[in-house]
Amino acid sequence: MLKYAGIQNPYSVGEYSVEKNAKVIQRYRYIHESLITIAAGQLPAREDWDLKVALGKHLYEDAEATDKLRKRLSHLRTSSQFVNRDPDPSLSLLMDELIQANNDLELAIGIYDVIKPALIQTYKKHIAETQQIVDQPTIRILRSILLDLEEQVEWGQGMITVIQQANIYPEGSDEFKEKLQSFLIAAGGIDGFQKKSSSLPHRWRSQKAYELPFKSVRDPRNMGPTTWSRTGVPNPPENQIQAELLDKMRVRQEEMTAAELIAGVMFSQKNMPWEFYYDLARHLWDEVRHALFGQAALEAEGIEWMSQPQYTSDYDINAHKLPGAQYTWLSIGIEEGAMARTGKRAEYEFCRDEAKHPLMTQFQDYDWADEVVHANFGRKWAPDLIGENIEFVREVAKKELDYFWDKVNAAGSNN
Ligand SMILES: [Fe+2]
Ligand SMILES: [Fe+2]
Structure with a gap:
């Protein structure tokens, strides 16, 4: 189609008013921005070299995503005060708990098996359901973020398999995954549209704030000792x-x-x-x-x-x-x-x-x-x-x- 510069479905009314769009993009922004802090806090504590490397790359890509979403928010009648606020205490709890991952497997599952797959699903839905002409700038941004997210999740799924097969953490990570999923549901999902319960979840591990390690960690199984x-x-x-x-x-x-x-x-x-x-x-x-x-x-x-x-x-x-x-x-x-x-x-x-x-x-x-x-x-x-x-x-x-x-x-x- 040559009309509308190839934009499809021009006559449909979209799901998102300006206000509703700003509200969900603010949640997307908050999640990417929190993932930067989480990767930064966890990087010195993680063991596997390839995981450290990927945390560095994905942190940078989350920063690029955050920057684009911040800019988009400024086009949607929001104040800078609004953009710098945490949008939802339940979403904050989810992020507070994710940074409490105790080992490489838990962190990889939290990021690449819970949060990022949920982001992919939500962004695809947003792209499909928004008015294609009015919200083209958002569509373009989400598409570019999706390219990174899909690569990240594919890498992360491979990493999870490798860690699981090596059987380094026999105690497993099921409880951590279940907890994160329950916190995500309690927050109404990524976009907050799912029905929330009035019984707010309680803090789990995040009763104690996450602390950086005093010494950086190297994989004790495959790497030499640390030295100054x-x-x-x-x-x-x-x-x-x-x-x-x-x-x-x-x-x-x-x-x-x-x-x-x-x-x-x-x-x-x-x-x-x-x-x-x-x-x-x-x-x-x-x-x-x-x-x-x-x-x-x-x-x-x-x-x-x-x-x-x-x-x-x-x-x-x-x-x-x-x-x-x-x-x-x-x-x-x-x-x-x-x-x-x-x-x-x-x-x-x-x-x-x-x-x-x-x-x-x-x-x-x-x-x-x-x-x-x-x-x-x-x-x-x-x-x-x-x-x-x-x-x-x-x-x-x-x-x-x-x-x-x-x-x-x-x-x-x-x-
Ligand atoms: Fe440098
Ligand atoms: Fe350098």
Whole structure:
């Protein structure tokens, strides 16, 4: 059909008035935004490497979804005050309980077997039942979110099967799943349209607030122990340049610890503007991607990295600090510092001109581009978090770096 730019079914009255649409999109927004906090809070505590990686990717995709939904809400006669409110205490309870997942299996089931499949179902219904002309902007947004959700759920179902087959958690996760499902029903489903009962559900595990781990966790079954000093690759080559190249790959792979530090900041720093969490979601996923740069480069060389000791200093040494001090250490201390001629540019040029390694050259090229973005995030947000100007923040960063290297050097000399 060429009429209506191909929009189908133009004469039907849709299910959603502006007010009703704003109300449900506000719930969608709240769920995606909560999933960011939940993934951030859980990431340092989860064991399976592939699950950590996926939490980083999906957190970023949830942030993109949230950003689009927030923008759409602003077109539906809503105030920013409305958009920043939690829409429904029963929905809040569902999210409070999801973050209480005790292990990889529970978290994977909660996200990929309960919440996200329900989102898919609801968005398909919304797309089908809304007036196709008036609500085309929402349809377009939901379709793009569905692309991510369907990929995420397919990945998550595979992950759940793997964890179940490994029989790591013989006690199972049935009770957790049933509880979440009952909380979702009590909230009237994702869109709140199902009939609610007047007997509100009671808190279960969420009577106690979720706490971040003091030390980041690595899979005890498949990964080496955590360490505060870098161990490089096993049996490094004699050739200086080759040895330096492999060390670089390993340093990239160990950037998961930077992602975990950002996760901790995102989880514990409350009440910042949305743009802060949006920027840090990108920052976090970039650091996970950098870890994947290293993983891919090492695996392409046939180097076994997983059973090696795993460097976790960024998270572990900074975990007890205020979120502002943590973010200042990373974004100003480390990342702005890496903008020097001897920093990210030199790493890239080494891989291109000395090691002549095409894959690592490409990785370092993009790593450098990402770090430019991160240093800008630092200059944008660290002053806000510390409550002082950038010169003061740089002084803080120097002290935090000294503290950090003292701890790392002490750990190194104990080996
Ligand atoms: Fe990085
Ligand atoms: Fe970075």
